[in-house]
Amino acid sequence: MVDGKWEDIKPFETRLWLSSPTMHGEELKYITEAYEANWMSTLGANIDEAENEAQALLGIPYAVALSSGTAALHMAVKLAGVKPGDHVFCSDMTFGATVNPVVYEGGVPVFIDTEPDTWNMDPEALRQAFALYPETRVIVVAHLYGVPCKMDEIRAIADAHGAVIIEDAAESLGATYKGKQTGNFGDYSCISFNGNKIITGSTGGMLLTKSAEDAEKVRKWSTQSRERAPWYQHEELGYNYRMSNVVAGVVRGQLPHLEEHRLQKKAVYERYKEGFADLPVRMNPYDAETSEPNFWLSCLLIDEEGMCRQVRSETEAMYQPEHGKSCPTEILETLAGYNAEGRPIWKPMHMQPIYRMHPFVTAEGNGRARTNAYIPGGCVDVGMDIFRRGLCLPSDNKMTPAQQDVVIEMVKRCFA
Numbered sequence: 001m002v003d004g005k006w007e008d009i010k011p012f013e014t015r016l017w018l019s020s021p022t023m024h025g026e027e028l029k030y031i032t033e034a035y036e037a038n039w040m041s042t043l044g045a046n047i048d049e050a051e052n053e054a055q056a057l058l059g060i061p062y063a064v065a066l067s068s069g070t071a072a073l074h075m076a077v078k079l080a081g082v083k084p085g086d087h088v089f090c091s092d093m094t095f096g097a098t099v100n101p102v103v104y105e106g107g108v109p110v111f112i113d114t115e116p117d118t119w120n121m122d123p124e125a126l127r128q129a130f131a132l133y134p135e136t137r138v139i140v141v142a143h144l145y146g147v148p149c150k151m152d153e154i155r156a157i158a159d160a161h162g163a164v165i166i167e168d169a170a171e172s173l174g175a176t177y178k179g180k181q182t183g184n185f186g187d188y189s190c191i192s193f194n195g196n197k198i199i200t201g202s203t204g205g206m207l208l209t210k211s212a213e214d215a216e217k218v219r220k221w222s223t224q225s226r227e228r229a230p231w232y233q234h235e236e237l238g239y240n241y242r243m244s245n246v247v248a249g250v251v252r253g254q255l256p257h258l259e260e261h262r263l264q265k266k267a268v269y270e271r272y273k274e275g276f277a278d279l280p281v282r283m284n285p286y287d288a289e290t291s292e293p294n295f296w297l298s299c300l301l302i303d304e305e306g307m308c309r310q311v312r313s314e315t316e317a318m319y320q321p322e323h324g325k326s327c328p329t330e331i332l333e334t335l336a337g338y339n340a341e342g343r344p345i346w347k348p349m350h351m352q353p354i355y356r357m358h359p360f361v362t363a364e365g366n367g368r369a370r371t372n373a374y375i376p377g378g379c380v381d382v383g384m385d386i387f388r389r390g391l392c393l394p395s396d397n398k399m400t401p402a403q404q405d406v407v408i409e410m411v412k413r414c415f416a
């Protein structure tokens, strides 16, 4: 940018987003219906219909619309019966919302390292974790960036230990594993309609379950746990977690467009893949045999040989430019300089100050006690390594091919 060779690239006039809402018009119709009927609370046709449509789309009998994906995860942790002090095996390289609800209930997340094939929970590390903490009965697993995890392997291990699975499908709505929508694989599953997800309600989420009884419990808990009585009668702790009928109107307008967004995002992913063919990088991987991701975010992983020097403190990053090499910090700073939004990979939970003292298990056994999981570049586990060498690229489904070509050119120049 400073050395002149970049002069032919102009910053984007309107910001190029990582992933921004894409509205279609029907949302406004359903919001207006709610307004005109004065169903402006957490009851109404939009909520009922959004739940019905989500059930049909995912092929799961019960959906409960909630205020956020995080609220859905919290309800799932309660359904799973997590009690204070219980260990819960959790995906490590994920958004904090995957694991925080475990702590809301007093559970103790034990982080499970990531595998390189899908960037999700490593079944081998999970097996090691059961050897270390055999009493554990709950697993929270996320499908990162919309790429399904190795679900069959994880399910087999869970079943062998009598453990239940909370499936965090917040990022993977529309992705399939062995022909089935993600959300079908947990004992309790959660989706999100947060503003940057593949479809959005502006906010919101749902809990999905095959159990009518569990769905009823969540409906009750999420509306302050009122008992059947003429007054406010409470036997259980309650929450204000229900989705608003206005938000549900947006969700209703968006659900029919999920597959369209997915295909647009897939095209973005494919275009990056092609554009970067000659660079020392690879795209976030998936197993095409078992999975069709939703391609929510397109991510890059720089080969070790392609990495220039980069150091990160807790809150800052620096790098040393080098010909033929680059690093996430250089690429992200370059993108930001041209009004395009990228993002580092989710910083693994075991590296977060809040969770640093929690147990963390790698495929080699306990990552804290053993150093044989060492990976070149000073990393001691897979998640840390992907965090160091990876980044999320602008993945907005409204990005034009011409805009994306500029992003590809910028990344290429970082490596020049």
Ligand SMILES: *Cc1c(COP(=O)(O)O)cnc(C)c1O
Binding pocket: 068, 069, 070, 071, 094, 095, 097, 098, 142, 168, 170, 171, 191, 192, 193, 194, 203, 204, 205
């Ligand atoms: C977005 C997200 C959530 C939380 O969803 P909200 O609706 O924002 O509360 C949970 N887990 C993962 C992996 C997410 O990306």
